[in-house]
Amino acid sequence: xxxxxxxxxxxxxxxxxxxxxxxxxxxxxxxxxxxxxxxxxxxxxxxxxxxxxxxxxxxxxxxxxxxxxxxxxxxxxxxxxxxxxxxxxxxxxxxxxxxxxxxxxxxxxxxxxxxxxxxxxxxxxxxxxxxxxxxxxxxxxxxxxxxxxxxxxxxxxxxxxxxxxxxxxxxxxxxxxxxxxxxxxxxxxxxxxxxxxxxxxxxxxxxxxxxxxxxxxxxxxxxxxxxxxxxxxxxxxxxxxxxxxxxxxxxxxxxxxxxxxxxxxxxxxxxxxxxxxxxxxxxxxxxxxxxxxxxxxxxxxxxxxxxxxxxxxxxxxxxxxxxxxxxxxxxxxxxxxxxxxxxxxxxxxxxxxxxxxxxxxxxxxxxxxxxxxxxxxxxxxxxxxxxxxxx
Amino acid sequence: xxxxxxxxxxxxxxxxxxxxxxxxxxxxxxxxxxxxxxxxxxxxxxxxxxxxxxxxxxxxxxxxxxxxxxxxxxxxxxxxxxxxxxxxxxxxxxxxxxxxxxxxxxxxxxxxxxxxxxxxxxxxxxxxxxxxxxxxxxxxxxxxxxxxxxxxxxxxx
Numbered sequence: 001x002x003x004x005x006x007x008x009x010x011x012x013x014x015x016x017x018x019x020x021x022x023x024x025x026x027x028x029x030x031x032x033x034x035x036x037x038x039x040x041x042x043x044x045x046x047x048x049x050x051x052x053x054x055x056x057x058x059x060x061x062x063x064x065x066x067x068x069x070x071x072x073x074x075x076x077x078x079x080x081x082x083x084x085x086x087x088x089x090x091x092x093x094x095x096x097x098x099x100x101x102x103x104x105x106x107x108x109x110x111x112x113x114x115x116x117x118x119x120x121x122x123x124x125x126x127x128x129x130x131x132x133x134x135x136x137x138x139x140x141x142x143x144x145x146x147x148x149x150x151x152x153x154x155x156x157x158x159x160x161x162x163x164x165x166x167x168x169x170x171x172x173x174x175x176x177x178x179x180x181x182x183x184x185x186x187x188x189x190x191x192x193x194x195x196x197x198x199x200x201x202x203x204x205x206x207x208x209x210x211x212x213x214x215x216x217x218x219x220x221x222x223x224x225x226x227x228x229x230x231x232x233x234x235x236x237x238x239x240x241x242x243x244x245x246x247x248x249x250x251x252x253x254x255x256x257x258x259x260x261x262x263x264x265x266x267x268x269x270x271x272x273x274x275x276x277x278x279x280x281x282x283x284x285x286x287x288x289x290x291x292x293x294x295x296x297x298x299x300x301x302x303x304x305x306x307x308x309x310x311x312x313x314x315x316x317x318x319x320x321x322x323x324x325x326x327x328x329x330x331x332x333x334x335x336x337x338x339x340x341x342x343x344x345x346x347x348x349x350x351x352x353x354x355x356x357x358x359x360x361x362x363x364x365x366x367x368x369x370x371x372x373x374x375x376x377x378x379x380x381x382x383x384x385x386x387x388x389x390x391x
Numbered sequence: 392x393x394x395x396x397x398x399x400x401x402x403x404x405x406x407x408x409x410x411x412x413x414x415x416x417x418x419x420x421x422x423x424x425x426x427x428x429x430x431x432x433x434x435x436x437x438x439x440x441x442x443x444x445x446x447x448x449x450x451x452x453x454x455x456x457x458x459x460x461x462x463x464x465x466x467x468x469x470x471x472x473x474x475x476x477x478x479x480x481x482x483x484x485x486x487x488x489x490x491x492x493x494x495x496x497x498x499x500x501x502x503x504x505x506x507x508x509x510x511x512x513x514x515x516x517x518x519x520x521x522x523x524x525x526x527x528x529x530x531x532x533x534x535x536x537x538x539x540x541x542x543x544x545x546x547x548x
Contacts, residue, residue: 024546038544242544302411372408373401 015131019355023339027349034378035349039176041240041321042369043295046288049239049280056276065272067264069097069248073275076282077248084286085208085218087231093253096260097270097278101206101234101247106132107259108202108230108249109168113138117167122153123357124324125172126204138167144359150315151180151324155189162193168200171219174207177356177365178324179317184217191222200255201229206247207320209238209289212297216319220250227252230259237320238289239281244274296321299368299375306379310386321369324353326362328386335361341385348381394423395432400533402436439534451480451496451525452503455489459516466490469516478506489521500524 027033044050068074074091081087089095098104105128113119115137121129122143133140141161145151158169171190173182182190194201201219208216220229234247247270249259269275281288300323307314307325314325327338335352342348351367353360368375394413397404406424410417427433442449460466466484473493474482481494493511497503504522512520528536 020546027546035542035546037546038542039546040544042542042544298412298414301414302408305411372412373404376405376408376411 011135011137015134018127018131020127020351023336023351023355026340026343030343030347033343033347033349034374034381036366036368036370036375036378037349037351038367038369039322040242040369041237041292042371043240043292045239045241045244045277046281046285049241049277049285049288052280053244053273053277056273061272061276063272065097065269065275067269068095068260069270070272070275070279073097073279073282076279077250080282081231081250085216086221087218087226087250089250090253094250094256096249096256096263097275098234098247098249098263099267099270100245101204101232101236102128103263103267104232104234104247104249105129105202105204107262108232108251108255109133109136110262111255111258112200112230113167116165118163118165120158120161120166120169122157122170122172124151124175124177124353124360124363125170125356126176127356129170129172139165141166142357142359144357145178145180147315147326147363151175151178152182152186153190154186155193158190158193162197162199166197166199168202169194170202170204172204174205174211174216174319176207176320177322177351177353177360179320179322180315180324181211181214181216181317181319182219183214184222187217187219187222191219191225194228195224199228201225203229203231205231205233207237208233210293210296210321211319212293212300213318230255235278235281239285240292241274241277241281244271244277246270246274246278296368299370299372302372303366303368303375303379306375306382310379310383311390312382312386321367323366323368324360324363325366327353327364328390333389335364339364341389342382345388346381346385348378348385350382394420395427398424398433439532441528441536443528448498449496450498450500450503451494451528452507453523453525454493454495454507454511455485455521455523456491456493456511456517457519458490459518460490461516469514472514473511476506476510 074095077095078089078091081089109132113136117138118141119133119138120141120143122145130140143153143157143161145153173180203219205218218231220226220231230249230251232249235241303323304314312325312328314323317323327335335354339350339352351365353363353365394409397409397412406417406420409420458466458469461468470482470484470491473479478497479493479495483492485492495503497506507520507522511517
């Protein structure tokens, strides 16, 4: 008999399963649960975008494209980044079209990280950075961002985490799960710390279009930062295109050249129909973004007001589509206990903050990628539960 | 979108929900709706029902009327008279090959045919009628006729 313990990669076996998965598994098979857990838009991809993909299939455009993506699409991405974020990249040599932002993160990390390198990861954050680092035999260095700093990464925290082995800083803002944003001033302080080092920023800006108030600023647009930044993003959140699996990476050509090697061996190219859809999105869908953002913003305000009424303190998140309130409890209940009881007793699902790092203890992630009606019924359940446990 | 557009899509949204969606206070929403109702901007609220699914026997028809407009009144008087019948759902003045479109609901085709023959065709200024029966509804009042969609989004991050 084969012994799988000898078969499996020790590095892979050593990776912890995602904490958020564990919570979602509880949800399966439960009836009448109102859920505020989903991390993707509730909008359907705008029709004119879908139509372009359908047309491409009808026209028989079913081939591989160039490895890095269709030249026209890379050009469109370059145009989009210039138009929306004052970022200037050469479509031919500095942009790769990827299978979602996820592949882009993988490429960025694999292109620059060697075993033993240290990767600084602010938490709470999206769940992939730490395990990806471990898969490369590198060392995750976690910075726990704080509620009192509105979950921003501060220059002091960064400085304290840097060692001679530091290779990269992951900068995941606007942030999932907290909704925190880093504005130009915050980023300048970070840039100041990095400017005389060889540390590369992997800036995950997948939520860049979803900020409420000020426009998102990319760290790559600050003086001296373009040469040390790998920008990772995609169409998923901005255009409600999660299922298309289409992202991109923009970086100096020296790094892009290396990333392209990995991409061509591992992936070949992003799906062609998705590339046609994305081409339409980048060229003709700025208005769709505005429409969806306005809807998210209303829900955000409604949710924050609701939480205030219920008595769950929450800093004002200015990005993504999540709020990250403190769980309200009289006794010492953990986030997981709170969310499990809320689920079993009041049939409302929200994600325990600890699914996004140990420092998420005491918090929960609530998504507002849901209709106003859905959110208002959910708030009623949350209020009932909090009243009950506060007694 | 503004208050009226939200209400047009879903008139059952509560004042609280509308307040959130329009970024206004609940009190302002109440005042505005009140104003719209009194001034006849909001004319009524109704529900879109798939009567096929509910099992009711009915038939809808579109009737095209050609009309000689009346002196002094134009088309208004005739349109007003037609609108008085409760079985008439819509009355529109049209451009093109005919003048007035009437949407009508009856229990049977015969009932509709009789209504056209006895009520509409005999009106003084009506010169001809043409009746088209609706065979199947796919979308009406902006709502597509299909089962409500479940939230199929995967919980994957």
